[in-house]
Amino acid sequence: MTGDFGFNARIAExxxxxxxxxxxxxxxxxxxxxxxxxxxxxxxxxxDDGVVAGLPVVELVYxxxxxxxxxxxxxxxxxxxxxxxxxxxxxGPVQSILSGERVALNFLQRMxxxxxxxxxxxxxxAPYGVRICDTRKTVPGLRYLDKYAxxxxxxxxxxFGLDDAVLIKDNHIRAAGGVxxxxxxxxxxxxxxxxxxxxVQSLAELDEALEADVDIIMLDNMxxxxxxxxxxxxxxxxxxxxxxxSGGITLDTVIRVASTGVDLISVGELTHxxxxxxxxLELQENWI
Numbered sequence: 001m002t003g004d005f006g007f008n009a010r011i012a013e014x015x016x017x018x019x020x021x022x023x024x025x026x027x028x029x030x031x032x033x034x035x036x037x038x039x040x041x042x043x044x045x046x047x048d049d050g051v052v053a054g055l056p057v058v059e060l061v062y063x064x065x066x067x068x069x070x071x072x073x074x075x076x077x078x079x080x081x082x083x084x085x086x087x088x089x090x091x092g093p094v095q096s097i098l099s100g101e102r103v104a105l106n107f108l109q110r111m112x113x114x115x116x117x118x119x120x121x122x123x124x125x126a127p128y129g130v131r132i133c134d135t136r137k138t139v140p141g142l143r144y145l146d147k148y149a150x151x152x153x154x155x156x157x158x159x160f161g162l163d164d165a166v167l168i169k170d171n172h173i174r175a176a177g178g179v180x181x182x183x184x185x186x187x188x189x190x191x192x193x194x195x196x197x198x199x200v201q202s203l204a205e206l207d208e209a210l211e212a213d214v215d216i217i218m219l220d221n222m223x224x225x226x227x228x229x230x231x232x233x234x235x236x237x238x239x240x241x242x243x244x245x246s247g248g249i250t251l252d253t254v255i256r257v258a259s260t261g262v263d264l265i266s267v268g269e270l271t272h273x274x275x276x277x278x279x280x281l282e283l284q285e286n287w288i
Contacts (some may be wrong), residue, residue, distance in 0.1 A: 040092075
């Protein structure tokens with residue numbers, strides 16, 4: 001799963017700077033009181049099995065905080081690791097290493113937790129050729145990193161924001177007076193180059209979406225029987241419509257959903273309630 005996941009340091013840099021300012025403020029009074037010029041080294045150690053994501057962010061943390069710190073990556077981004085594995089070595093001023101410890105770990109643990117859970121979903125549906133995608137249920141301000149971590153875990157990104165894709169949801173449909181009025185309004189104002197996705201919650205709404213000739217249909221909170229029937233109806237009309245399933249899908253239910261024949265499964269759990277991957281920084285006692 002390791003490879004180039006499209007990390008953009010220019011987007012991540014202001015997030016890291018904000019996190020360092022939040023944590024360090026006017027100075028790390030504890031580390032500054034104990035250490036001056038001492039140099040040392042330590043390792044980031046994984047305390048549970050998982051998938052690593054966020055290595056470039058750790059590099060960025062220490063580069064911004066103190067460029068004299070050497071950060072050596074001992075595994076690749078997206079690597080599957082086991083409890084006890086050393087994944088990063090840091091070498092340099094002890095004071096700076098400790099001052100950046102929590103920020104580096106906060107990013108690394110959260111992103112690795114997202115990648116780890118995503119990889120479990122991806123492996124579960126692999127026999128069905130279904131793609132696992134994320135949602136906009138991310139930590140405000142951290143969406144770029146959350147969605148990057150999903151890619152590291154083998155998932156794909158849904159829209160990043162309201163400005164990059166058309167998705168007509170239940171409240172749009174209610175307020176517009178139905179699927180057709182909502183789709184018609186979009187078509188009057190949005191370029192024909194944009195695909196139109198509509199969320200439906202019943203087979204009746206599905207029929208409206210099919211009549212409106214949309215590009216992508218999201219089947220939201222449907223049981224397996226309705227999902228199966230919905231896929232049958234969509235395929236009978238057009239094999240080119242992308243079919244997405246969403247709504248409270250878990251590892252316990254994702255295989256049954258994938259077996260219905262959908263193309264995509266969006267999972268809010270990937271980012272909205274992350275169990276971080278347990279990782280710690282362990283400094284060594286033999287100072288340089």
